[in-house]
Amino acid sequence: MGSQEQPKIKIAIVGGGIAGLALGAGLAKKPHVDFHIYESVPEYKDVGAGLALHMNAIKAMTLIGPEVRQAYFDKALEMGEEDQEMSTEVILAQGPHQGTMVAELGKAKGRKTVSRADLLDGLLELVPKRCITFGKRLDKIESNDTISTITFRDGSTAQADCILGSDGIHSTTRRYILGPDHPATEPVNHEGWQIYRTMVSAEYAREHINPKWTQTVPILLGPRGHVNCIPLNKGTRLSAGVAVRGAKFAEGGQAPDLDPELYKDYSEDAQKIVRMVAKDTSASWTAADHDHAPVYYRGRVAMFGDAAHASMPFAGNGAAQALEDAAVLDLLFGKTTDVNQIEAAFDAYDRARRPRSQAVVDLARKFGRVYAYAEPSVPAEDPVKMKQFFGGMAAMTNNFDLGKQDEDALGFYEEALGKKSTGVGEVKGPDVGKVEGQKLPPPLT
Ligand SMILES: Cc1cc2nc3c(=O)[nH]c(=O)nc-3n(C[C@H](O)[C@H](O)[C@H](O)COP(=O)(O)OP(=O)(O)OC[C@H]3O[C@@H](n4cnc5c(N)ncnc54)[C@H](O)[C@@H]3O)c2cc1C
Known part of the structure; x- marks a missing residue:
């Protein structure tokens, strides 16, 4: 927490979706942070996406605060009896093995589903009303070493020490960070979904x-x-x-x-x-997703949630990844009490979250191919192999150790602060043009 003389860190969150609101719910509990969420729509509408949040999403919400998890549980529909184990049943509907169940994804007791609009309503209740403005669409970002300015479509502006863009798959923040001409800036649909x-x-x-x-x-x-x-x-x-x-x-x-x-x-x-x-x-x-961004921040502007790593919906883990981002950023901003530490926090966030979130983008693509009987390494003629694939992948998403991810993020943060204080290297984020040599997620087998 900052001393009395120390000014609060001013954060502008652009986009009040699942990622932005979840982070807002966490930041609302930090007296040294002054944040504001700018959301483009005048009010939330149900866009028809029903979410089944896997265990890693529940763990991420719990890390931000038990009230965040509770907001989800209050809005969600129990799929079965509270003590009954439920899952997403993946079943072959065509071919010689028609009727064979090859996976039970996200198996958990008292498993639930929630509509996006209901989840947003629940999270919104945790964000003080004075900290969010609706009907504010980000148009332009200008940022230097000390101040970031956002201009909205209505011509108004706002200033903050840093910007966190959770403005979804068509993110303006992403365009600022990577540049409009970077090959990974715009969403893609390589497989025609x-x-x-x-x-x-x-x-x-x-x-x-x-x-x-x-x-x-x-x-x-x-x-x-x-x-x-x-x-x-x-x-x-x-x-x-x-x-x-x-x-x-x-x-x-x-x-x-x-x-x-x-x-x-x-x-x-x-x-x-x-x-x-x-x-x-x-x-x-x-449907569309993002090719890998070589970096999730530039100076004092960072992106998270779908803005950073939109994925195809097939692995059912996009919102979970957005919540994992929010949990790590919430943790890092718990430690960041001085504006000069912001880039170290962004560097740590980038290192802790980019490889995993991008591996999930790849995984969702692979899920899509497996679902369509179009992944040669997981053929539909071999249900046993399919079961093995889904089992292994569930371990990667569902059973992931978020405590370890937090530990790693804090370690990266200390390293980044150390670099800054010893002058060994300035923390500015990798060069967006230099994709080669970046640490990319391991290949999926
Ligand atoms: C059909 C479908 C099913 C899915 N099922 C699952 C599932 O079962 N489990 C799961 O974990 N994930 C699922 N997902 C993925 C999940 O919905 C997304 O990953 C998640 O919503 C990402 O949250 P976000 O806050 O990053 O982005 P969004 O939810 O897209 O929110 C972005 C917000 O930013 C606002 N915004 C956009 N541009 C601007 C701007 N210029 N200025 C200001 N505000 C702006 C938008 O209005 C929006 O409110 C599914 C997705 C789809 C489409």
């Missing part, structure tokens, strides 16, 4: 599909798309979708219609879901 999605009442869904799938999170696999359902809003609504790899987009980028005829060799349960989705695909979207 289109997500057909519908939102219906649970009652309607029970009339059209196996009622079992209105209460759990199934992923039904096959080569022309995987099918899934997520119960939302305490079981009253259902988000159901078909994710297609290699969609043939029209020249203007328009996706083809979802054709249930193409799924005739899928299981009857999967076909029923496809038919229900095809009736109304208005909640559909084209």
Whole structure:
């Protein structure tokens, strides 16, 4: 905590999504920090994403504070009885092993799902009203060694000692940090993913599909798309979708219609879901993610959450990674009491979080290929190999040691502070143009 004479550290958080609000909930408890969240939308709307938060997300929320975890539990829908173990069931829906379950992802007692809008409402209650302004869209960042200025679309400006951008996949902060022409700046969709999605009442869904799938999170696999359902809003609504790899987009980028005829060799349960989705695909979207950024900060401007490492939704761990970022930044800003320590905190955050969060981006791509029977190293003809793959990957996301990640971050922070105080090297962040030689995540096997 800062001494009485020491001015508070002024932080501007751009983007009040899951990452920004979770960090805000943590910073609200730090008397030496004066933060403000600038969110572009006037109010949150349900964009249709239902989230199943894995164990690493719950651990990250707990690290920020038990009230953050509680906010999630208060808003989430229990998938089964409180002491019953539940999971995302991954089942082969096509081919000779049709019906075989190859994974139970995120298995936990009292497992829950939550709609993004409900989770945001819960987190928002933990952020003092005076610390957030809605309807403020970041347009431009200017930053030097002492002051960072943000200009909003409405022409107004704000100043802070540093900027933390959690402004999502199309991040303006990312464009500032990497530069507009860097190959990793804009989102990409290398494998042509289109997500057909519908939102219906649970009652309607029970009339059209196996009622079992209105209460759990199934992923039904096959080569022309995987099918899934997520119960939302305490079981009253259902988000159901078909994710297609290699969609043939029209020249203007328009996706083809979802054709249930193409799924005739899928299981009857999967076909029923496809038919229900095809009736109304208005909640559909084209998926995208980020190629690896060589750095997550530049001077006193850093990015976190999807802004730093948007991933395909297939490993179900994007929000969890955003929460892990928030937990590490919250920890580091607990130690950072002087503006001259900010870049050391960003350096430590970058080193602690970049390799893992980018490995999860790669993992989500690989999940997508496995779901589409398109990953040669994990063939659908070999369900045992599939089980081994999912088991190993769950250990990487779900059972990750967040305490160790915190320890590492603090070690990196001390190292960075040491460099600064001895003048051995200035902490400025790696050169964004120099991708080669950067520490990249280990290859996934
Ligand atoms: C269909 C789907 C299913 C998913 N399922 C899961 C799941 O089961 N589990 C999981 O862990 N993850 C899941 N994810 C991923 C998860 O939703 C994201 O990783 C998570 O929302 C990232 O949070 P964020 O705060 O970084 O970004 P966002 O949630 O995108 O928030 C960014 C915020 O910044 C604001 N903003 C944008 N631009 C500006 C600007 N210029 N100025 C000011 N504000 C701005 C936006 O309005 C928004 O509120 C899923 C994603 C999708 C699409």
